[in-house]
Amino acid sequence: MSNLNLKVEARRATLTLTRPELRNAFNDEVIAELTQAFTELGAREDVRVIVLAAEGPAFCAGADLNWMRRMADYDRAQNLADAARLAEMLRVIHHCPQPVIARVQGDVYAGGMGLVACCDIALSADCAHYCLSETRLGLLPATISPYVIRAMGPRAAQRYCLSAERFDAAEALRIGFVHEVVAADRLDERVDAVAQALVNASPAAVRACKRLLQDVVQREIDAALIAQTVEAIADIRASTEGREGVQSFLQKRQPAWLA
Numbered sequence: 001m002s003n004l005n006l007k008v009e010a011r012r013a014t015l016t017l018t019r020p021e022l023r024n025a026f027n028d029e030v031i032a033e034l035t036q037a038f039t040e041l042g043a044r045e046d047v048r049v050i051v052l053a054a055e056g057p058a059f060c061a062g063a064d065l066n067w068m069r070r071m072a073d074y075d076r077a078q079n080l081a082d083a084a085r086l087a088e089m090l091r092v093i094h095h096c097p098q099p100v101i102a103r104v105q106g107d108v109y110a111g112g113m114g115l116v117a118c119c120d121i122a123l124s125a126d127c128a129h130y131c132l133s134e135t136r137l138g139l140l141p142a143t144i145s146p147y148v149i150r151a152m153g154p155r156a157a158q159r160y161c162l163s164a165e166r167f168d169a170a171e172a173l174r175i176g177f178v179h180e181v182v183a184a185d186r187l188d189e190r191v192d193a194v195a196q197a198l199v200n201a202s203p204a205a206v207r208a209c210k211r212l213l214q215d216v217v218q219r220e221i222d223a224a225l226i227a228q229t230v231e232a233i234a235d236i237r238a239s240t241e242g243r244e245g246v247q248s249f250l251q252k253r254q255p256a257w258l259a
Contacts, residue, residue: 001033011048011199013041020056027067035089042096049198053103062110087143093118097207099198103191104128114144117151122178124169125187136164152177204241
């Protein structure tokens with residue numbers, strides 16, 4: 001992977017965008033590499049958490065300018081195919097079986113907002129700035145909108161998708177787009193702590209919980225949803241790891257998955 005660096009250690013995978021000179025903007029090649037990387041990592045049993053990181057002053061500035069110049073000459077069919085590849089990358093990250101942490105060390109613009117929104121947990125340096133800049137360019141944050149709205153809520157999305165205003169990390173925290181904001185020199189410490197908490201949890205339960213949360217979000221609380229949640233807890237209680245977790249708690253010992 002020419003645009004990404006992958007490191008797997010102690011049940012944690014760190015996938016780093018390595019285009020700092022281009023502010024880690026993505027093009028069709030980066031989209032393909034991210035899609036492939038998350039697909040392959042999602043199938044690995046030795047990986048319990050994935051950290052999405054980046055080098056340089058920006059986390060991701062959205063679309064690469066050279067890619068945008070090419071897109072300017074696309075016809076509608078080419079634009080459909082191109083947008084579908086971006087949408088598939090976002091879907092693969094969002095539905096990756098393992099939890100994904102966004103380590104946001106710098107600015108996030110346009111499509112980069114979609115990358116952060118697709119992650120389960122977002123930890124930001126206090127120096128980072130955020131912007132849904134599409135309308136300023138006569139475009140729409142279309143493919144990223146399902147994830148951005150879930151991440152920041154419809155009311156905040158109404159403002160920032162329409163206005164294309166730039167906002168700081170404190171505002172990103174206030175509207176819920178990121179979970180925590182820390183000084184840049186403490187970012188790795190916090191990423192390590194959250195990643196370790198995820199590694200220490202039951203891998204089967206974490207994966208099942210991620211699926212459950214995605215299924216339940218914004219659904220009406222009706223008989224069908226209640227029945228689904230009843231089945232989910234019954235299934236995990238009867239599973240091997242579910243039984244082991246309860247027994248290890250009662251016996252005051254470490255569970256087998258920490259061995």
